Every structure is written in C-alpha cells, then in structure tokens.
Amino acid sequence: MIQMTNTLLVMLIMLSSCMGERGKSGETKALDNNRVITGADxxxxxxxxxxxxxxxxxxxxTSIIxxxxxxxxxxxxxxxxxxxFGPEHGFRQDASNGAAVGDEIDPKTGIAIVSLYGKNRKPSKAQMDSLDIVIFDVQDVGCRFYTYINTLAEIMETCAAYDKKLLILDRPNPNGFVDGPILDMRFxxxxxxFPIPITHGMTIGEFAHMLNGEGWLTDGVQCDIKVIPVKNYSHDLYYELPVSPSPNLNSQASIILYPSLCLFEGTIISQGRGTYMPFTVLGAPELKGQYEFSFNPVSLPGMSETPLHQDNVCYGVDLRKYDIEALHKSGKVNLQWMIEFYEAFPEKERFFDSSQSKAMGRIEALIGNDVFKKQIMDGVSETEIRESWEPGLSHYKEMRKQYLLYP
Structure with a gap:
C-alpha cells in the first residue's frame, strides 16, 4: 500500500507546480497559465x-518530476x-549509441534494473508476473530512427501478452512537425x-494510440493504455528539453538538427560523433581546402568509442549557431546540407559508403527508401525530391489526425 500522507502529496504537488517550461536561456519561466506541465509532473x-x-x-x-x-x-x-526497465543508453545514460546494456542493481534505491537494450528487448514472463502495472516515461525526440518508439512498441506487446496496463506519462515532442518519406517496409x-516519415509529429502518448489503432503491434495485439497528457502543449511549440535525451544529443541545437543530420550516418561525412558537439557539425578529411572550419573526432567513452574518421581532422561546417528556431518553425528536414556535401565531396563513389561508421548504417535504412541516394547522385532538386514523397506523406498526415491529443 502507498504510505502517502497529505503533507507529502502537497509537497510534491507544490514541487511540480514550481517547475515551469524551460526558457530559451535555460532558466525556468515564472509560473503562468500557459507553461508546459508534463504528464510526470x-x-x-x-x-x-x-x-x-x-x-x-x-x-x-529524462524521467524527472x-x-x-x-x-x-x-x-x-x-x-x-x-x-x-532501461532503454538504449541505459538508465543513467552512460552507454554509447547502439551499445548493449546489461542488467544491474541501482545503487541508490536497490531496485533491480533490467536492460531492454542488451540480450533481451522485452521483459520476461517472470518479471511481468511480479508487476501489476508498468509506467512508460521516456523523453522522445520525434524521429523514426530514434529507438525509444521501438521500446514503446515492445513494452506494449509485453503488457498485452501478460494482461498488464501501461501508464504513459507523456512529454512534449521537441520536433513536433511531420516531414520525410514514409518508410518503405522493405527497409x-x-x-x-513502422511506415512513418522521418519526423512523425507525435508524442509518445499519441504514438501509442497509433500503434494500437493501426494494428502495428505484433499479431495486431492491443495494449490497455492510460495516458497522462501534457498540459499547454501544441505540436508547433518550440520546446527546450530540460535534460539531454541521450549522450550524443547533448544540446538543444543537436536535438533540433538531429532529423536532418542523422541522415549523414549513411554517408562518409562525420556528424561530430567523437566530439563534445555531436549533431551540430559536419565534415570529412577529404574536404580540406574547401571548408575552413575543422574538428577532430576522438574516442569518447560513453559517447562514441570508435567514431567515423577517428583521430583525423575533418573539414566542413559548424552549425552550432545555426538558427534552429527558424529550422523548427519551417517544419522541414533540411536536405540542402546533403546536396551541398555530395557536390563538394571529391570521391563521389565513396560518399554513401557508411561501412566505416559504427553508428546507424545504410542511407536506405535511414531515409526509408532506395530512391533518395540516386536522387542525390543525379542532382535532383529538393523540390523534386519532396514531390516524390507524395502521396504517402499526405496520407500519413490524414491518418495521424485521429490519434492526436494536442493541436
């Protein structure tokens, strides 16, 4: 039973009430009727x-009150x-991208931590038998290739299999717009x-409803979910996360640039892994003389142990001062950087070689089709590339409407 005194409950309510939406300076805004209040709060x-x-x-x-x-x-x-249950990067965010994470005991609380990004991707029957309800409270960044929506689906399937309710404490999506080609399920x-665009434009709570509604869970199972919605949130809100969602998304700029720059994981161009400014820079050693800005990827335990172009100076662009609010407001993935770097790279046959990268992999898996690579190589314009995403993108936007909890 919960031993909860009125005093403790009032204290926690007061605590959550004092925490406002993070402002652009990183300071907490004064309490007002329009501040964002997460489900957890x-x-x-x-x-x-x-x-x-x-x-x-x-x-x-990221699971904070x-x-x-x-x-x-x-x-x-x-x-x-x-x-x-810990997703990719672990409970304490101390594992690199894609690194397997083991089970352990939390030294502070003594609670068993079961990794969902190691030998098992789902809890076992024994683990579920010891529970009555599961809470999902993980900050997502709204991209198809960010793995927390996969963890959500796997937890929903597990809860459905063992007849457990899933309580979702919803959080804002910092990339709440919809853009990109729909994933060709061959890839x-x-x-x-899931057959969604690069940025799906949904919170975790909304996406859970879509997984149920579209029958995307394995064998079309249905999970009994309860969502605590975010207050005062809309999809076009420019929202600054109070905590970094993963080791290589360690700044607001990296979070907003991520939908555009992660596509470079399918190329020979470094996105800054192996530096303390990942997903805010682009470059390669072969571009020396074409760009003045440079950076040097090195092994960084907990962030990137074996980054692309390790210990080699890369030349390219510094996007740390890029107008990320304008990019967010545009509601589009930036394709011009991909077009520019392909044109600048001297060895074009090597540009889409991602074999050296220990991160994401092929461009086809990232973009979601086998057309984009040829479009870039053939010099197809951004306008034409975007036109090729239809009618799939428009159909998705229409389907998405029925699952929205927020304007």
Missing part, C-alpha cells in the same frame, strides 16, 4: 491510481516500485520499424 493525476499496485517503470535520466528523477520522487510517496530495421 501531474502527480495528483496518477499517484492515487498506483495505490496497492506493484509497479515497473520504463525510465531513464521537477528536477528530480521520478523513481526517487515516487518512492518518497511510497509507490511500490519493483523493477526499472524495415532497428532504426525504422
């Missing part, structure tokens, strides 16, 4: 629902948390499992 809406239940939590370092990890706050309220992979 609305403890009065779900803590009573957890009374008497054995709880599992799919969480990581106010400025405190949600697991710590909920334990304070007496919530009976039995297991923590389905770990970085693209």
């Amino acid at each position: 609305q403890i009065e809406a779900y803590v009573p629902y957890l009374e008497g239940k054995r709880v599992g939590m799919v969480i990581n370092q 106010g400025d405190k990890l949600s697991v710590d706050s909920l334990l304070t309220l007496g919530v009976d948390i039995k297991t923590i 389905k992979s770990g970085i693209g499992k």
Whole structure:
C-alpha cells in the first residue's frame, strides 16, 4: 500500500507546480497559465491510481518530476516500485549509441534494473508476473530512427501478452512537425520499424494510440493504455528539453538538427560523433581546402568509442549557431546540407559508403527508401525530391489526425 500522507502529496504537488517550461536561456519561466506541465509532473493525476499496485517503470535520466528523477520522487510517496526497465543508453545514460546494456542493481534505491537494450528487448514472463502495472516515461525526440518508439512498441506487446496496463506519462515532442518519406517496409530495421516519415509529429502518448489503432503491434495485439497528457502543449511549440535525451544529443541545437543530420550516418561525412558537439557539425578529411572550419573526432567513452574518421581532422561546417528556431518553425528536414556535401565531396563513389561508421548504417535504412541516394547522385532538386514523397506523406498526415491529443 502507498504510505502517502497529505503533507507529502502537497509537497510534491507544490514541487511540480514550481517547475515551469524551460526558457530559451535555460532558466525556468515564472509560473503562468500557459507553461508546459508534463504528464510526470501531474502527480495528483496518477499517484492515487498506483495505490496497492506493484509497479515497473520504463525510465531513464529524462524521467524527472521537477528536477528530480521520478523513481526517487515516487518512492518518497511510497509507490511500490519493483523493477526499472532501461532503454538504449541505459538508465543513467552512460552507454554509447547502439551499445548493449546489461542488467544491474541501482545503487541508490536497490531496485533491480533490467536492460531492454542488451540480450533481451522485452521483459520476461517472470518479471511481468511480479508487476501489476508498468509506467512508460521516456523523453522522445520525434524521429523514426530514434529507438525509444521501438521500446514503446515492445513494452506494449509485453503488457498485452501478460494482461498488464501501461501508464504513459507523456512529454512534449521537441520536433513536433511531420516531414520525410514514409518508410518503405522493405527497409524495415532497428532504426525504422513502422511506415512513418522521418519526423512523425507525435508524442509518445499519441504514438501509442497509433500503434494500437493501426494494428502495428505484433499479431495486431492491443495494449490497455492510460495516458497522462501534457498540459499547454501544441505540436508547433518550440520546446527546450530540460535534460539531454541521450549522450550524443547533448544540446538543444543537436536535438533540433538531429532529423536532418542523422541522415549523414549513411554517408562518409562525420556528424561530430567523437566530439563534445555531436549533431551540430559536419565534415570529412577529404574536404580540406574547401571548408575552413575543422574538428577532430576522438574516442569518447560513453559517447562514441570508435567514431567515423577517428583521430583525423575533418573539414566542413559548424552549425552550432545555426538558427534552429527558424529550422523548427519551417517544419522541414533540411536536405540542402546533403546536396551541398555530395557536390563538394571529391570521391563521389565513396560518399554513401557508411561501412566505416559504427553508428546507424545504410542511407536506405535511414531515409526509408532506395530512391533518395540516386536522387542525390543525379542532382535532383529538393523540390523534386519532396514531390516524390507524395502521396504517402499526405496520407500519413490524414491518418495521424485521429490519434492526436494536442493541436
């Protein structure tokens, strides 16, 4: 049972009320009626629902109430948390992109942490039998190739299999627009499992409804979900995350540039892995003399142990001061950088060679089709490339409407 005194509940409600939307300077805005309130911060809406239940939590370092990890706050309220399930990068965000993560015991709480990005991608029957309900509270960034939506689907399938309810504490999508080609399912992979565009324009809560509604879970199973919606959020809101969602998205600029720059994982061009400014720079050693800006990728444990062009100076562009608010407002993935770098690269036959990269892989898996590579090589204009995304993109936008929780 939850041993929750009125005093403790009032304290946590006051804490969540004091935490406003992060401003552009990184400071917290003064309390007002328009501030964003995440699902997790609305403890009065779900803590009573957890009374008497054995709880599992799919969480990581982004799972906060106010400025405190949600697991710590909920334990304070007496919530009976039995297991923590950690997605890619681990519970404490200390694993590199794609690195397997093992099970462990959280030294602070003594709770067992089960990795969902190691030998197992789903909880076992024994683990689920010890739970009554699972909470999903992980910050997503709204891209098809960002793996947390895969984890969501796998948890939903597991909850459906063992007749457990999934409570989703929703969070804003910092890239809330819809753009890119729909994934050709011939190129389905770990970085693209569903027929959606590059930026799907949905929060985790909305995406969960889409997974159920479109029958995309394995064998068309249905998961019993309850979503605690974000207050005062809209998809076009420019929202600054208070916590980095993963080791290589360590700045607001990297988060907003990610939908455009991650496509370069399917090329010979470095996106800054192996530096402390990943996904804000582009370059390669072969571009010396064409660009003045340079950077040197090195091995960075916990971020990128074996980055592309390791220990070689790369020449290219610095996008750290790029107008990311304007990019966000445009609602588009930037294709001009891909066009520019292909034109500048001297050995064109090597441009789409991603074999040296230990990160994402082929351009076909990233973009979601086998047309884009040829379009870039043939000098097709951005306008023509975008036209080739239809009518799939428009059909997706229409389908998406029925699952939206926010304007």
